[in-house]
Amino acid sequence: MLMRIGASVIVMAMCVTACSGGGGSSPTPTPTPTTTIAATISPESQAATATENNSEASFSFEATRTGSAPGAVVADVQYDSKILMLDGLITQTGNVYKASFKSAKGLGGGKFTGKVTFRLCQETACANVYPNTTREFSYTLDVPLDDWVTQQRNASHNGYVHATLNAASFKKAWEWNAQFTERLSTAATKADSLFVTRHDVDGTVAVHALSTADGSARWSYSFGRIHYGASSPAVSGNQVYVATMVTSSGNNKIEVIDSASGRYLRSMEFASQWSNFSPPTPYGSDVHFASGYYGGVAYNFVAETGNLRWTTNGGGYSIWDGMTPAVDDKYVYFYGGETLDVFDRATGAQVKRTTNPHFVWGGYSYYGGPILGANGNLVVYAGSGTGGIQQWSHPLLSFAAVQGTVNWKSQDAYVTTPALANGVIYVARNGPQRLDALNETTGAVLWSWNPPSSLEKFIGNLVATDNMVFASTDQKLYAISIGNGAPAILWEADTPGLISVSSDFKLLVAVRGPNLAPTSRLVAYSLR
Incomplete structure (x- = not known):
């Protein structure tokens, strides 16, 4: 099951001033806002080990935003909810977003791999994704079996x-x-x-x-x-x-x-x-x-x-x-x-x-x-x-x-x-x-x-x-x-x-x- 979460809404407002003078001259045209927003992610991958009876392990990454956008900016993550769950909300400090995850407790033994997709969107529904902001975080969870004791x-x-x-x-x-x-x-x-x-x-x-x-x-x-x-x-x-x-x-x-x-x-x-x-x-x-x-x-x-x-x-x-x-x-x-x-x-x-x-x-x-x-x-x-x-x-x-x-x-x-x-x-x-x-x-x-x-x-x-x-x-x-x-x-x-x-x-x-x-x-x- 693919889970999508949107969080951390930031509204970027443009302040526009109209200047007037004598002689009835035409107003100066308002320039079209330029979207320069981009994102990088670190680390790009992580590996963890858990146990058969408790397969819970932690993963996290930070995404850094650069540039600007004329409207709202919403951080969004997509992941397989059968393996991972968000550990709290996506947090934001300045231009840095942090996403933390935990693996599910009842997975049992095995090797579980997947990707979390991070992206910056124009709205919570994430119908419009800003170019150059989609990044992937790869995870590997190794859960060895318990020993055969007796x-x-x-x-x-x-x-x-x-x-x-x-x-x-x-x-x-x-x-x-x-x-x-x-x-x-x-x-x-x-x-x-x-x-x-x-x-x-x-x-x-x-x-x-x-x-x-x-x-x-x-x-x-x-x-x-x-x-x-x-x-x-x-x-x-x-x-x-x-x-x-x-x-x-x-x-x-x-x-x-x-x-x-x-x-x-x-x-x-x-x-x-x-x-x-x-x-x-x-x-x-x-x-x-x-x-x-x-x-x-x-x-x-x-x-x-x-x-x-x-x-x-x-x-x-x-x-x-x-x-x-x-x-x-x-x-x-x-x-x-x-x-x-x-x-x-x-x-x-x-x-x-x-x-x-x-x-x-x-x-x-x-x-x-x-x-x-x-x-x-x-x-x-x-x-x-x-x-x-x-x-x-x-x-x-x-x-x-x-x-x-x-x-x-x-x-x-x-x-x-x-x-x-x-x-x-x-x-x-x-x-x-x-x-x-x-x-x-x-x-x-x-x-x-x-x-x-x-x-x-x-x-x-x-x-x-x-x-x-x-x-x-x-x-x-x-x-x-x-x-x-x-x-x-x-x-x-x-x-x-x-x-x-x-x-x-x-x-x-x-x-x-x-x-x-x-x-x-x-x-x-x-x-x-």
């Missing part, structure tokens, strides 16, 4: 990327193939680096840092042979966190590695047995984790020192591993299967415990975390043994966590790790194969999409943006349109797997083969 991107575990993407721009950027690798984890990201956990066929586990730009190696750190498992990385500040398990005991470790150098920093100990893990959940100055020798234990570590801030027990012991808490400014949300616990983030004191009346046991693992939505609502699977890697199917549940009530249970059972964006939950099921969009408030199905082949099975996690959702089957990776019209395939690739998105708009895929078979491939696609 399970499903953030401490809310919502898998939401606030950006509008153009599928026509998608292209493969690079591929990293780790020889002798059994499997690769979902990647975490910080700025232009990604971090991935690598499990080799001989049991050796290492974390690798790569460039998101070209996949080149930056560093690697080996944990040695780990016979049980290690989590995907989490990253916050200058630290990378990987939960590892060497043996069933009370002193397994979250290893902490410097994100820039790959240098070992410290370990944080926890209890577990026979476990595989989702990544820890960093939040502020804390690192939160779920484990326990028989499951059901919430841990809060001090990120800077690794000291244990508090630990407390949840009410359910049917989930031993794979769950990671959700966290916000006040609370830690801990799902134990039979119960959902809310703990005070600062002290660990229990705020609320809600019984899950629909729990169905499907194994000791969960592979995911509670999804924190609007108004303190929490979305979880009703049972264990699911979350995109294991293929048990369970309904979704929505809890009003602090109030201690169940909002709804989905009509169908699902298998993938959901994404939640703008009041809609995206999740997929098999038998029949179908991706559903659920209303976050009611759980009702808003629309559904079926993959092209009935032989395809949904796997892994979903990632939602403002105009599309990424979903994998065991054969393809898809970008499906959301919003107006029926859902449709916008883009597809032959690299299904576990997905994340970096701040420089790379879609990162830890590729999985048929029947969820892990591979040694990490593939990156440029999303712009």
Whole structure:
């Protein structure tokens, strides 16, 4: 939308004097006023950077008027109001006009470019523009995406990327193939680096840092042979966190590695047995984790020192591993299967415990975390043994966590790790194969999409943006349109797997083969 604003009206009056004398001579003709007005602008361009959650940035320029005009002079600006808004009125000091702008707050990630047209007019409607006064100011606003910090991107575990993407721009950027690798984890990201956990066929586990730009190696750190498992990385500040398990005991470790150098920093100990893990959940100055020798234990570590801030027990012991808490400014949300616990983030004191009346046991693992939505609502699977890697199917549940009530249970059972964006939950099921969009408030199905082949099975996690959702089957990776019209395939690739998105708009895929078979491939696609 093009916006035009007129301001700063100045009237230039000509003073004309008629002279008379004797002898009845004719009056001297009044000279025709000459228009000499012109304008220059400084600076002619500006660039700014903002953040995905607050894309507001400032731009300004000054226009200097020279010469004169016989009538009114009105300063006018035209700009795209979907991107910019005037920050106050156009001001005038002498012959200098100043225009200040702010970018809109809700733009999301992306690169936004445009021009502001400045001109001097004879009237507010600007039907008549003075020659030599139209000037252009160019702006560039770069809004990088937030880092992919932990399970499903953030401490809310919502898998939401606030950006509008153009599928026509998608292209493969690079591929990293780790020889002798059994499997690769979902990647975490910080700025232009990604971090991935690598499990080799001989049991050796290492974390690798790569460039998101070209996949080149930056560093690697080996944990040695780990016979049980290690989590995907989490990253916050200058630290990378990987939960590892060497043996069933009370002193397994979250290893902490410097994100820039790959240098070992410290370990944080926890209890577990026979476990595989989702990544820890960093939040502020804390690192939160779920484990326990028989499951059901919430841990809060001090990120800077690794000291244990508090630990407390949840009410359910049917989930031993794979769950990671959700966290916000006040609370830690801990799902134990039979119960959902809310703990005070600062002290660990229990705020609320809600019984899950629909729990169905499907194994000791969960592979995911509670999804924190609007108004303190929490979305979880009703049972264990699911979350995109294991293929048990369970309904979704929505809890009003602090109030201690169940909002709804989905009509169908699902298998993938959901994404939640703008009041809609995206999740997929098999038998029949179908991706559903659920209303976050009611759980009702808003629309559904079926993959092209009935032989395809949904796997892994979903990632939602403002105009599309990424979903994998065991054969393809898809970008499906959301919003107006029926859902449709916008883009597809032959690299299904576990997905994340970096701040420089790379879609990162830890590729999985048929029947969820892990591979040694990490593939990156440029999303712009």
